Each structure stands twice: as C-alpha cells, then as structure tokens.
Amino acid sequence: MGKAFSSHSSSLPLFGIAGWSNSGKTTLIEKLATHFSGEGLRVATIKHTHHKFDIDAPGSDTARHRAAGAAETAIVSGSRVAFIEEIDSAGEPSLEAVAARLRPADVILVEGFKSANIPKIEVRRAAVAPEKLLAPNDPMVLGIAADYEVDAHGKPVFDLDDIDNIAALIVRTLGPFSHVRQRA
Secondary structure, three states, X not given: OOOOOOOOOOOOOEXXXXXXXXXXXXXXXXXXXXXXXXXXXXXXXXXXXXXXXXXXXXXXXXXXXXXXXXXXXXXXXXXXXXXXXXXXXXXXXXXXHHHHHOOOOOEEEEEOXXXXXXXXXXXXXXXXXXOOOOHHHOOOEEEEXXXXXXXXXXXOEEEOOOHHHHXXXXXXXXXXXXXXXXXX
16 A cells, blocks of 8 residues: 555655744644654654854764864764754755665654645744735645634644644654554
C-alpha cells in the first residue's frame, strides 16, 4: 500500500508544521515527536529560521576550525554529533537537500518553510490571529491546529492539543508505517 498523499515533489517523509511567529509550531512539533517516537517510529526534525544562528560558542574549537577556513566541521561525542557547514556563497539549501542529508526516518517534521511544496498543518493561536491564513491559498495545508474557532475553508480543524488526531492525519498522509506499535 503506497502513501496516501503523493502530490508533493519528494519521496522523503516530510510533513510541515507551518504558521506565523509565536503560533505554537515548536510546541506542536515537540508533542508530535514525543507521540511518534513513543509509537516506535524514528523521527527527525528540520527547523527553518530567518535569523542568523550559530551553534558554536565564540572561541570554541569548532568555531576556531571554521574561522580558519574549514568549509565543514563535525563535533562528535559518545552521545551526540553535529555538523556545521558554511554556506555563505552557496545560499540557503532547499528543504529536500537538507532532508536528504539526514539518516533515514519514518517521519521528518518540518518547522517553518511555509511555502514548501509538502503536506502540512497550519498552526494558529488567538494571540497571533490577525496574521493571514495560509490554508485558503495553499492546497498543501491539509488542516489547521488552533486554539480558537477558525474558518478553515473546508479543511479539518484540530485543537492544538489534539495530538492523536493530528498524528492520525500525518499517518494517513505519509503512512502506513509498518512497525508502529499496536495499541492494546
């Protein structure tokens, strides 16, 4: 049985969590990652930011390596590995290019990338309600998770805390997943 949703351009199991700043995207991804990993799935995440960021402390060994001209730097310990790549002249890589570098995962939850051609849930909170809805103009928005009543233009609306039903939409879209633990 194939994936229920195949209109997006990638065979990677990408599912977006999109919305405006402070809408609750990170919190929803945390809850979904906990849910899916608890079901025995391997979950990966990708976060987009419009801000410059640095994961090295100034003066750290890896920051010094990069300052010396290393195009890529890896830092490895017994519990974690991180790769840092300088891309100033190359420009921002595509979502698919970033996802392809990840180890295989059952689900890749993507935060941000509002205009990416991937299936997604739009996240809405009353506190940022004046921001323009994405759902009416983006056929890839399959539903809305909100903490207030929303005109979803015919798409399903979930409470922000309804993780089981949001996860079920993701499974219908990307699944089925053969090794999900069966509930008793």
